[in-house]
Amino acid sequence: MIKLVADSGKEPLDLIYPDIYFLPEWGKFYETKEEQGEHAVFEVEHEWGHIFYQFIVRPVPVRLEGLTYFDIITPYGFSGPVILSGNPEKKQQLIELFEAQFGDYCKEHRIVTEYVRFSPWLKNRLDFKALYDFRDNGHVQFIDLTGEDFFMDQFASVSRGQVRKALKNDVEVEFDYTGEHVAEFHRLYMMTVTKNNIDPYYVFSIESLRQSFEVFKGKQFFLFAKHDGRYISCSFILHYGEYVHYHLTANDPAYSSLSGNSLIVYEMCRWGVEHGKKEVQLGGAPDKRLYRFKRNFNKTEPLELMMGKRIHDQEAYDSLVEAKKNTVGIEHAGYFPLYRG
Structure with missing residues (x-):
């Protein structure tokens, strides 16, 4: 029944965005998931195409010479920069334009690092793979409808x-x-x-x-x-x-x-x-029991869950890490960014 x-x-x-995690209202609603987080959007609109990127800006919890620096992380869920429209023959030029303008934005706003939870099903990381180092966070599963x-x-x-x-x-x-x-x-x-x-x-x-x-x-x-x-x-x-x-x-x-x-x-x-x-996204599984439960609902190949990370200001990053080491210390040596470890 x-x-x-x-x-x-x-x-x-009138669906403009490819998934719910890319909606601006999604980013705004979940900005409070990040301590002192503030939702922001960066877009490049050009005759070559349109790139949309929303993220949460956070103040770095370590100051340098009285200055506050910032880092960015994508909102709760899976999103990252995405090409909403464009000429396929001009894709590389569009991405290079985005990279140049976004680099200026980060410099202007003292943004030191960036952490991106890319969408496994949209695979938007492939368009921007030259810009990031990637961390493998396992796999997610889905059901083909x-x-x-x-x-x-x-x-x-x-x-x-x-x-x-x-x-x-x-x-x-x-x-x-x-x-x-x-x-x-x-x-x-x-x-x-x-x-x-x-x-x-x-x-x-x-x-x-x-x-x-x-x-x-x-x-x-x-x-x-x-x-x-x-x-x-x-x-x-x-x-x-x-x-x-x-x-x-x-x-x-x-x-x-x-x-x-x-x-x-x-x-x-x-x-x-x-x-x-077309698809039901089941997400990941932190343990074998949950993995088996989800796996029994699909015969599709699991999708790679990749996190993108990069440093925009290496000098500031190194100084922030050193300052953290010399004050309260660093608990998690493999954390990114390390000054939050």
Whole structure:
């Protein structure tokens, strides 16, 4: 049984950006995820094409001779610089123009370093690969919705069995497009946070979740699993353009045997097909158990998760690192930028 709560879920037709993580309102909303962060956008619009890049500017927590320096990081999620339009024959010239103008911008604003969480599915890093050093952060998985039957073509037999088991045990799903039941999601989410010892960076307040339904109206929803009238699992789903994102997931461990999560993944895919989506992005997995769970829903090759990093002002960077070493010291020698380690 499927229940809808205020069924909307429609998105605008004038899609300029390739994915929800590139929306300017996304960057602005999540600027507070970075301490003292301030959202900024840098664009190059030329007859050769249009490059869009949003990021969060942060003050470096070490000062040099009374001056505050800054670094930048892309907003929570996966984005980075992206070519929105352009002449393919002029792509290299457009990128070189972007690099020259962005270099001037960084110099003017005393920006020392840059850290980019590139989109694995858009692969926009390939256009800018000459500009960055890359760190391999593993892989993310996705479900291809373009075939005739994702359930039979993509799901492993174990996952198909779990979906059937949930239905046999009278597990129901409920779509909430307005955030009406945000308190129920948050209750389940905090159970998951406690159980898995999730880093505070990835924890969201109930107020933030509620506000997000105002900012991203028509671009997200909760998908609940219920049993005997009780909410037992939920996923926070994002959608925009061709993509559906399995963004956050929450569960009551007392009901894990009912396979509510598997039913949610199935219904999310079914919703995606009905709404003309091409892929469900499942994200990464910090442990083998979660990796196996996600892997059983797809037969596609995982996507590379690459982080771009570069130093714009080497002299300032070296001085900031030295100053950090000589004051409070550096705890994490492999961290980038090192003055935050």
